[in-house]
């Protein structure tokens with residue numbers, strides 16, 4: 428079994444054998460998030476619970492209603508999924524156990540045959556809309572956009588006899604979803620396929636559990652995620668944080684600033700670095716960051732989805748840290 432999954436609590440139930448893991452995901456069935464969940468080892472045997480939003484999936488983890496959740500965090504075209512970045516940055520702590528990559532392809536669907544020039548409004552998830560804007564502008568200019576909680580939600584709304592309305596009742600003509608939704612619901616009519624502006628789009632998802640989950644062990648191809656609230660708004664504050672990583676040879680693979688929401692101008696940084704907290708250079712850098720920013724939050728160390736092994740210069744290796752530490756210990760008489 429994969430280490431990431433053995434980290435998700437799955438204690439025995441009162442009377443039978445081990446109960447299936449309960450994993451929440453941004454639903455309904457047919458979302459890209461569900462496709463990501465199906466890549467989690469043991470997913471087929473798990474109880475998969477669709478949720479209406481990212482915050483509700485993460486809230487279910489926090490209150491123990493589920494063992495873990497899969498949520499989107501970043502798209503190669505549109506960038507960070509702010510609902511996820513913001514939610515994991517505050518409230519009760521969570522741990523990322525695994526990242527999952529899913530290639531993204533969009534299909535335009537309707538309840539029946541429609542010519543493109545008959546389509547006045549389209550609904551889908553805001554991230555999906557951002558990834559098809561160019562195609563829409565070229566093929567159905569001036570069409571109205573109706574936000575949906577997910578791509579699949581915009582399509583399955585045609586199936587319940589409402590003819591396409593999302594929660595607030597706004598009607599629309601067509602939805603944009605994954606091809607999987609059409610495979611599952613052949614009663615939907617495909618109007619256009621592969622309409623993404625970038626044919627190589629990929630979305631990154633995370634498997635998230637409570638902090639008592641077992642951390643995946645280091646593999647040599649790992650990532651560590653942290654949230655760093657800026658402690659003092661002053662010249663060089665970001666530079667001091669970056670220096671902590673740079674001087675220990677720790678590469679940043681992502682850094683985004685997000686407003687904390689408390690007042691205008693108050694930000695936190697959402698950061699991914701190459702390496703595992705069990706790597707001395709990463710642990711040492713995090714200690715430095717924590718000294719600068721005492722509210723720094725650890726989100727987890729987990730294997731990279733692309734399995735790219737991290738090159739570490741000799742002076743930043745565990746051996747170099749061990750040697751240097753024992754030298755100082757010796758000098759201090761320890």
Ligand SMILES: O=C(O)C(=O)C[C@]1(C(=O)O)C=C[C@@H](O)C=C1
Pocket residue numbers: 453457458459460461499502508531552554555576577578579630
């Ligand atoms: O709506 C879905 O199907 C999702 O899984 C969400 C989501 C996202 O949040 O980015 C995932 C992948 C696509 O980029 C579009 C939407």
